[in-house]
Amino acid sequence: MPATTHANLESLTDLVYGALFGETDWQDFLDTLNTRMPDAKTTLFYHDSVAGAGAFSLCSGLDDTGLEGYNRYYCTINPWMPKAAVRPVGLGVIADQMLPHAELVKTEFYNDFMRSIGCRSSVGVTILRENNRSFNLSTLTSSTDTGFNRVNADLLTRLAPHLQRAFDFIRRDKAGNETGRSLFDAIGVGLIYISEGRQIRSMNLAAQQMLATDAGISVTPTGRLSSSDRDLREHLG
Structure with a gap:
């Protein structure tokens, strides 16, 4: 089984609320979550199911070339997004639930993008969905161990209520706060x-x-x- 760190639910939850109140920032949260999986690239991003496009907004582990490639083109052919657009909000899933791995490896997205950044699978969760636009947290990884990936997807399920609470708080009560404005700027809201x-x-x-x-x-x-x-x-x- 791939090695992990001690980035657990408690420490990650602390970072969510620390970022919310300006004690840390969202990059700290992503960087810490990114240590849980091998060759990880963790991102907070949005996707518009009607436009068929989106963007990696806040990232950890992905260089500028990979980020630009996804935002310019690969977001439009991401084969996971059709099912991601209708999956239950707040439920952490592994990539195989969005598309079987045997089908994924036949896609341009996998062969030209995923392989170029050293990844073969992912876990993810939808935090919010409004007007065909979803806001997601995902980790791309080289791990294809479904049991190990499931453990990390389950962690995202447990993190989701805290992330939803943070987003709702920013939108409703902290709209004039610089922390809130910068987060929503980053994810295109x-x-x-x-x-x-x-x-x-x-x-x-x-x-x-x-x-x-x-x-x-x-x-x-x-x-x-x-x-x-x-x-x-x-x-x-």
Whole structure:
């Protein structure tokens, strides 16, 4: 069985809440989780199932070449994502549950991307899913030991409630906090903090880019948030 470190649930949970409150950062969490599996590349990333694309946002163990290759092209042919888009939120899984390994090794994704970074399989969990976009935590690894990989997938299941709680806290209660804005910038989520009357109080860089590219939201001359989507306008009040 591949060797592991002592990065356990307790220490990883401490790092989640440490990152949430600014005592550490999310890179520390990913770096520590990354020590659990051989030749690991751990990433917090998003995927849009409608657009058929996504990006590795925060990573540990993956160099710039691998990161650029995934974000530019391989995200569009990731063979795990169709099932990842519908799997239960919060359930850690091994790659074989998304696609049998015998089928994976026939794909361009495996032969041109996975092999180039020294990996053969993965474990992952969906943290959140909204409007066809999922936010995931995954470790790519050279291990094809299903028992060993299952242990690590089960750890992700146990970590998921803490990650969900952290994301929810940032979105609802810490929208104006620099830690919250930087996390959601990194995973491509626009975050706008509004007061009564839809007056914008603050927003992160991703939200600014959405406004600049006419992504369905806009700001009125009086500084109020508006949207071309009727359901969203009704929700905003």
